[in-house]
Amino acid sequence: MAADLDVVNLFVIAGGTLAIPILAFVASFLFWPSALIKVYYWYWRRTLGLQVRYADCGGYRFCYAYRGKPGMRPSILMLHGFSAHKDTWLTVVKYLPKHLHIVCVDMPGHEGTTRTTTEDYAIQGQVKRIHQFVETIRLNRKPFHVVGTSMGGNVAGVYGACYPLEICSMTLICPDGIRHPCETKFDNHLQDLEHSNYTLNIPLIPTTPEEMEDMFKLCSHVRFKIPQQILQGLVDVRQPHNTFYEEVFMEIVGETSRYALQEHLHLITAPLQVIWGKKDQVVDVSGATVIAEVLPGCRVDLLENCGHSVVMERPSRTAKLILEFIILQQDARGGTKKSS
Helix, strand or coil: CHHHHHHHHHHHHHHHHHHHHHHHHHHHHHHCHHHHHHHHHHHHHHHHCCEEEEEEECCEEEEEEEECCCCCCCCEEEECCCCCCHHHHHHHHCCCCCCCCEEEECCCCCCCCCCCCHHHCCHHHHHHHHHHHHHHCCHHHCCEEEEEECHHHHHHHHHHHHCHHHEEEEEEECCCCCCCCCCCHHHHHHHHHHHCCCCCCCCCCCCCHHHHHHHHHHHCCCCCCCCHHHHHHHHHHHHHHHHHHHHHHHHHCCCCCCCHHHHHHHHCCCCEEEEEECCCCCCCCHHHHHHHHHCCCCEEEEECCCCCCHHHHCHHHHHHHHHHHHHHHHHHHCCCCCCC
Protein backbone atom coordinates (compact mmCIF):
# COMPACT_ATOMS: atom_id res chain seq x y z
CA MET A 1 0.00 0.00 0.00
CA ALA A 2 2.81 2.35 0.94
CA ALA A 3 4.54 1.55 -2.33
CA ASP A 4 1.33 2.26 -4.21
CA LEU A 5 1.05 5.60 -2.45
CA ASP A 6 4.65 6.40 -3.35
CA VAL A 7 3.86 5.68 -7.01
CA VAL A 8 0.75 7.85 -6.81
CA ASN A 9 2.75 10.64 -5.17
CA LEU A 10 5.40 10.29 -7.87
CA PHE A 11 2.78 10.75 -10.61
CA VAL A 12 1.25 13.69 -8.73
CA ILE A 13 4.65 15.37 -8.39
CA ALA A 14 5.55 14.60 -12.03
CA GLY A 15 2.16 15.83 -13.21
CA GLY A 16 2.50 18.98 -11.15
CA THR A 17 6.00 19.57 -12.48
CA LEU A 18 4.79 19.22 -16.08
CA ALA A 19 1.68 21.26 -15.39
CA ILE A 20 3.68 24.36 -14.41
CA PRO A 21 5.34 25.00 -17.82
CA ILE A 22 2.17 23.91 -19.63
CA LEU A 23 0.04 26.34 -17.62
CA ALA A 24 2.68 29.04 -18.09
CA PHE A 25 2.55 28.49 -21.88
CA VAL A 26 -1.27 28.57 -21.92
CA ALA A 27 -1.32 31.70 -19.76
CA SER A 28 1.24 33.40 -22.04
CA PHE A 29 -0.74 32.42 -25.14
CA LEU A 30 -4.01 33.74 -23.70
CA PHE A 31 -2.91 36.75 -21.67
CA TRP A 32 0.60 37.76 -22.78
CA PRO A 33 0.94 36.71 -26.43
CA SER A 34 3.45 39.51 -27.09
CA ALA A 35 5.81 37.92 -24.55
CA LEU A 36 5.37 34.56 -26.26
CA ILE A 37 6.32 36.12 -29.61
CA LYS A 38 9.56 37.51 -28.14
CA VAL A 39 10.39 34.11 -26.65
CA TYR A 40 9.71 32.53 -30.04
CA TYR A 41 12.28 34.75 -31.77
CA TRP A 42 14.79 34.18 -28.98
CA TYR A 43 14.33 30.42 -29.31
CA TRP A 44 14.80 30.40 -33.09
CA ARG A 45 17.90 32.63 -32.95
CA ARG A 46 19.38 30.25 -30.41
CA THR A 47 18.38 27.16 -32.41
CA LEU A 48 19.89 28.55 -35.63
CA GLY A 49 23.09 29.61 -33.88
CA LEU A 50 22.68 33.37 -34.27
CA GLN A 51 24.11 35.70 -31.64
CA VAL A 52 22.83 39.21 -30.94
CA ARG A 53 25.42 41.97 -30.65
CA TYR A 54 25.54 45.77 -30.51
CA ALA A 55 27.85 48.07 -32.45
CA ASP A 56 28.39 51.59 -31.12
CA CYS A 57 29.65 54.50 -33.17
CA GLY A 58 29.63 58.12 -32.08
CA GLY A 59 26.68 57.72 -29.71
CA TYR A 60 24.67 55.71 -32.24
CA ARG A 61 23.96 52.04 -31.52
CA PHE A 62 23.18 49.30 -34.04
CA CYS A 63 21.63 46.01 -32.99
CA TYR A 64 22.36 42.98 -35.16
CA ALA A 65 22.40 39.21 -35.19
CA TYR A 66 25.17 37.21 -36.81
CA ARG A 67 26.31 33.68 -37.48
CA GLY A 68 29.60 32.32 -38.75
CA LYS A 69 32.85 34.08 -39.57
CA PRO A 70 34.23 35.59 -42.80
CA GLY A 71 35.52 32.78 -44.99
CA MET A 72 35.80 31.58 -48.58
CA ARG A 73 32.33 32.81 -49.50
CA PRO A 74 31.41 36.50 -49.23
CA SER A 75 29.79 37.72 -46.04
CA ILE A 76 26.06 38.37 -46.42
CA LEU A 77 24.42 41.54 -45.06
CA MET A 78 20.62 41.28 -44.81
CA LEU A 79 18.39 44.39 -44.70
CA HIS A 80 14.75 43.96 -43.65
CA GLY A 81 11.69 45.90 -44.74
CA PHE A 82 9.52 48.63 -43.25
CA SER A 83 8.41 48.14 -39.61
CA ALA A 84 10.15 44.74 -39.45
CA HIS A 85 13.36 43.70 -37.65
CA LYS A 86 16.46 41.51 -37.98
CA ASP A 87 14.51 38.35 -37.05
CA THR A 88 12.57 38.69 -40.32
CA TRP A 89 15.41 36.72 -41.88
CA LEU A 90 15.31 33.71 -39.54
CA THR A 91 13.16 31.73 -41.98
CA VAL A 92 15.77 32.19 -44.73
CA VAL A 93 18.83 31.79 -42.51
CA LYS A 94 17.45 28.37 -41.54
CA TYR A 95 18.17 27.14 -45.08
CA LEU A 96 21.60 28.72 -45.54
CA PRO A 97 24.82 26.79 -44.78
CA LYS A 98 26.03 27.32 -41.22
CA HIS A 99 29.58 28.14 -42.27
CA LEU A 100 28.47 31.30 -44.13
CA HIS A 101 29.06 34.61 -42.38
CA ILE A 102 25.60 36.20 -42.10
CA VAL A 103 24.75 39.58 -40.57
CA CYS A 104 21.13 40.67 -40.03
CA VAL A 105 20.89 44.25 -38.76
CA ASP A 106 17.96 46.23 -37.37
CA MET A 107 17.44 49.09 -39.81
CA PRO A 108 17.77 52.68 -38.50
CA GLY A 109 15.31 53.27 -35.66
CA HIS A 110 13.91 49.76 -35.83
CA GLU A 111 13.91 47.35 -32.87
CA GLY A 112 17.27 47.67 -31.10
CA THR A 113 18.89 50.29 -33.34
CA THR A 114 18.95 53.94 -32.21
CA ARG A 115 16.13 56.30 -33.12
CA THR A 116 17.15 59.80 -34.06
CA THR A 117 15.49 62.21 -36.49
CA THR A 118 13.53 61.76 -39.70
CA GLU A 119 16.58 62.55 -41.85
CA ASP A 120 17.91 59.11 -40.89
CA TYR A 121 14.69 57.44 -42.09
CA ALA A 122 14.72 58.66 -45.70
CA ILE A 123 16.39 56.15 -48.02
CA GLN A 124 19.61 58.15 -48.37
CA GLY A 125 19.72 58.63 -44.60
CA GLN A 126 19.34 54.89 -44.06
CA VAL A 127 22.07 54.18 -46.60
CA LYS A 128 24.48 56.45 -44.70
CA ARG A 129 23.64 54.77 -41.39
CA ILE A 130 24.06 51.27 -42.83
CA HIS A 131 27.44 52.32 -44.23
CA GLN A 132 28.34 53.55 -40.75
CA PHE A 133 27.37 50.12 -39.40
CA VAL A 134 29.38 48.30 -42.07
CA GLU A 135 32.48 50.35 -41.23
CA THR A 136 31.98 49.92 -37.48
CA ILE A 137 31.98 46.10 -37.64
CA ARG A 138 34.55 46.18 -40.48
CA LEU A 139 32.32 44.15 -42.77
CA ASN A 140 33.85 45.94 -45.76
CA ARG A 141 37.34 44.57 -45.23
CA LYS A 142 36.50 42.66 -48.39
CA PRO A 143 33.50 42.97 -50.75
CA PHE A 144 30.30 41.44 -49.38
CA HIS A 145 26.91 40.35 -50.71
CA VAL A 146 23.96 42.51 -49.67
CA VAL A 147 20.35 41.32 -49.59
CA GLY A 148 17.39 43.63 -49.07
CA THR A 149 13.64 43.16 -49.13
CA SER A 150 10.99 45.84 -49.77
CA MET A 151 12.26 49.05 -48.10
CA GLY A 152 15.48 47.18 -47.36
CA GLY A 153 15.73 46.38 -51.07
CA ASN A 154 15.52 50.07 -51.88
CA VAL A 155 18.27 50.78 -49.34
CA ALA A 156 20.42 47.87 -50.56
CA GLY A 157 20.19 49.03 -54.17
CA VAL A 158 21.10 52.63 -53.38
CA TYR A 159 23.91 51.37 -51.12
CA GLY A 160 25.33 49.37 -54.02
CA ALA A 161 25.17 52.45 -56.21
CA CYS A 162 26.85 54.71 -53.62
CA TYR A 163 29.51 52.27 -52.40
CA PRO A 164 30.23 50.03 -55.41
CA LEU A 165 33.68 48.92 -54.25
CA GLU A 166 32.23 47.36 -51.09
CA ILE A 167 29.71 45.11 -52.88
CA CYS A 168 30.64 41.94 -54.75
CA SER A 169 27.02 41.08 -55.62
CA MET A 170 23.50 41.87 -54.45
CA THR A 171 19.99 40.46 -54.19
CA LEU A 172 16.92 42.69 -54.18
CA ILE A 173 13.66 41.04 -53.09
CA CYS A 174 10.47 42.87 -54.14
CA PRO A 175 12.27 46.20 -53.70
CA ASP A 176 10.33 49.41 -53.50
CA GLY A 177 11.75 52.60 -54.99
CA ILE A 178 10.72 51.70 -58.56
CA ARG A 179 8.15 53.32 -60.85
CA HIS A 180 6.36 50.11 -61.71
CA PRO A 181 3.96 50.51 -64.66
CA CYS A 182 1.14 48.44 -63.13
CA GLU A 183 -0.77 49.58 -60.04
CA THR A 184 -1.28 47.36 -57.02
CA LYS A 185 -3.84 47.16 -54.26
CA PHE A 186 -1.42 49.05 -52.04
CA ASP A 187 -1.01 51.79 -54.67
CA ASN A 188 -4.76 52.33 -54.47
CA HIS A 189 -4.53 52.56 -50.68
CA LEU A 190 -1.69 55.04 -51.04
CA GLN A 191 -3.73 57.23 -53.39
CA ASP A 192 -6.61 57.23 -50.90
CA LEU A 193 -4.16 58.20 -48.15
CA GLU A 194 -2.80 61.09 -50.20
CA HIS A 195 -6.32 62.33 -51.02
CA SER A 196 -7.20 62.23 -47.32
CA ASN A 197 -4.01 64.14 -46.46
CA TYR A 198 -2.89 60.99 -44.60
CA THR A 199 -5.76 61.07 -42.12
CA LEU A 200 -6.80 57.48 -43.00
CA ASN A 201 -5.14 54.50 -41.35
CA ILE A 202 -1.98 53.28 -43.08
CA PRO A 203 -2.51 49.61 -44.08
CA LEU A 204 1.06 48.72 -43.10
CA ILE A 205 0.60 50.09 -39.56
CA PRO A 206 -2.21 47.96 -38.05
CA THR A 207 -3.72 48.92 -34.69
CA THR A 208 -6.16 46.03 -34.20
CA PRO A 209 -6.04 42.25 -34.76
CA GLU A 210 -8.43 42.73 -37.70
CA GLU A 211 -6.13 45.28 -39.32
CA MET A 212 -3.17 42.98 -38.66
CA GLU A 213 -4.96 40.19 -40.49
CA ASP A 214 -5.73 42.57 -43.38
CA MET A 215 -2.04 43.49 -43.56
CA PHE A 216 -1.07 39.82 -43.82
CA LYS A 217 -3.62 39.37 -46.62
CA LEU A 218 -2.20 42.40 -48.43
CA CYS A 219 1.44 41.34 -48.08
CA SER A 220 1.10 37.59 -48.51
CA HIS A 221 -0.49 35.55 -51.28
CA VAL A 222 -0.22 32.43 -49.12
CA ARG A 223 -2.97 32.47 -46.51
CA PHE A 224 -1.62 31.76 -43.03
CA LYS A 225 -4.06 30.74 -40.31
CA ILE A 226 -2.98 32.88 -37.37
CA PRO A 227 -4.84 32.57 -34.02
CA GLN A 228 -6.55 35.71 -32.76
CA GLN A 229 -4.32 35.75 -29.67
CA ILE A 230 -1.18 35.83 -31.80
CA LEU A 231 -2.61 38.60 -33.98
CA GLN A 232 -3.28 40.56 -30.78
CA GLY A 233 0.26 39.84 -29.59
CA LEU A 234 1.70 41.15 -32.84
CA VAL A 235 -0.38 44.33 -32.46
CA ASP A 236 0.80 44.72 -28.86
CA VAL A 237 4.45 44.32 -29.86
CA ARG A 238 4.14 46.97 -32.59
CA GLN A 239 1.78 49.43 -30.88
CA PRO A 240 4.41 51.39 -28.89
CA HIS A 241 6.34 51.99 -32.13
CA ASN A 242 3.49 53.13 -34.38
CA THR A 243 4.36 56.82 -34.17
CA PHE A 244 7.88 55.98 -35.29
CA TYR A 245 6.54 53.78 -38.11
CA GLU A 246 4.39 56.69 -39.29
CA GLU A 247 7.47 58.92 -39.41
CA VAL A 248 9.41 56.35 -41.43
CA PHE A 249 6.47 55.75 -43.76
CA MET A 250 6.12 59.45 -44.53
CA GLU A 251 9.83 59.62 -45.34
CA ILE A 252 9.99 56.59 -47.64
CA VAL A 253 6.93 57.66 -49.65
CA GLY A 254 8.23 61.23 -49.78
CA GLU A 255 9.62 62.89 -52.90
CA THR A 256 13.30 62.12 -52.23
CA SER A 257 12.81 58.44 -51.34
CA ARG A 258 9.86 57.04 -53.27
CA TYR A 259 11.84 56.33 -56.45
CA ALA A 260 15.37 56.40 -54.99
CA LEU A 261 16.27 52.96 -56.30
CA GLN A 262 15.22 53.73 -59.86
CA GLU A 263 17.20 56.98 -59.79
CA HIS A 264 20.34 55.05 -58.77
CA LEU A 265 19.99 51.96 -60.96
CA HIS A 266 22.39 53.26 -63.61
CA LEU A 267 25.12 53.52 -60.96
CA ILE A 268 24.93 49.86 -59.91
CA THR A 269 27.93 47.91 -61.18
CA ALA A 270 27.83 44.76 -59.02
CA PRO A 271 26.12 41.60 -60.34
CA LEU A 272 22.46 41.89 -59.44
CA GLN A 273 19.77 39.34 -58.67
CA VAL A 274 16.09 40.30 -58.42
CA ILE A 275 13.60 37.99 -56.71
CA TRP A 276 9.90 38.86 -56.89
CA GLY A 277 6.59 37.24 -56.04
CA LYS A 278 4.29 37.23 -59.07
CA LYS A 279 1.27 37.96 -56.85
CA ASP A 280 2.81 40.94 -55.05
CA GLN A 281 0.01 43.39 -54.11
CA VAL A 282 2.35 45.95 -52.49
CA VAL A 283 5.07 46.53 -55.09
CA ASP A 284 4.06 45.22 -58.50
CA VAL A 285 6.18 42.54 -60.13
CA SER A 286 6.43 44.71 -63.27
CA GLY A 287 9.17 46.52 -61.35
CA ALA A 288 11.46 43.59 -62.21
CA THR A 289 11.09 44.42 -65.89
CA VAL A 290 11.93 48.06 -65.20
CA ILE A 291 15.14 47.03 -63.42
CA ALA A 292 16.08 44.55 -66.17
CA GLU A 293 15.66 47.23 -68.84
CA VAL A 294 18.20 49.47 -67.09
CA LEU A 295 20.48 46.58 -66.06
CA PRO A 296 19.99 43.94 -68.76
CA GLY A 297 22.64 41.66 -67.23
CA CYS A 298 20.74 41.17 -63.99
CA ARG A 299 19.22 37.82 -63.05
CA VAL A 300 15.46 37.84 -62.45
CA ASP A 301 13.73 35.05 -60.50
CA LEU A 302 9.93 35.30 -60.39
CA LEU A 303 8.10 33.10 -57.89
CA GLU A 304 4.71 31.59 -58.68
CA ASN A 305 1.88 31.87 -56.14
CA CYS A 306 3.90 34.22 -53.97
CA GLY A 307 3.17 37.74 -52.78
CA HIS A 308 5.26 40.56 -51.28
CA SER A 309 6.39 38.59 -48.22
CA VAL A 310 8.75 36.35 -50.16
CA VAL A 311 10.92 35.74 -47.10
CA MET A 312 7.95 34.37 -45.17
CA GLU A 313 6.17 32.60 -48.05
CA ARG A 314 9.12 31.00 -49.85
CA PRO A 315 12.06 30.92 -47.41
CA SER A 316 13.65 27.69 -48.67
CA ARG A 317 13.42 28.72 -52.33
CA THR A 318 14.73 32.21 -51.51
CA ALA A 319 17.75 30.83 -49.65
CA LYS A 320 18.51 28.43 -52.50
CA LEU A 321 18.32 31.18 -55.13
CA ILE A 322 20.54 33.54 -53.12
CA LEU A 323 23.16 30.86 -52.49
CA GLU A 324 23.17 29.74 -56.13
CA PHE A 325 23.68 33.32 -57.26
CA ILE A 326 26.52 33.99 -54.81
CA ILE A 327 28.33 30.80 -55.84
CA LEU A 328 27.77 31.47 -59.54
CA GLN A 329 29.20 34.99 -59.30
CA GLN A 330 32.16 33.98 -57.17
CA ASP A 331 32.99 31.03 -59.40
CA ALA A 332 32.76 33.33 -62.43
CA ARG A 333 35.42 35.51 -60.82
CA GLY A 334 37.48 32.38 -60.17
CA GLY A 335 37.83 33.36 -56.56
CA THR A 336 37.05 30.17 -54.67
CA LYS A 337 37.54 26.46 -54.45
CA LYS A 338 34.51 24.23 -54.66
CA SER A 339 32.48 24.32 -51.47
CA SER A 340 28.96 25.12 -50.40
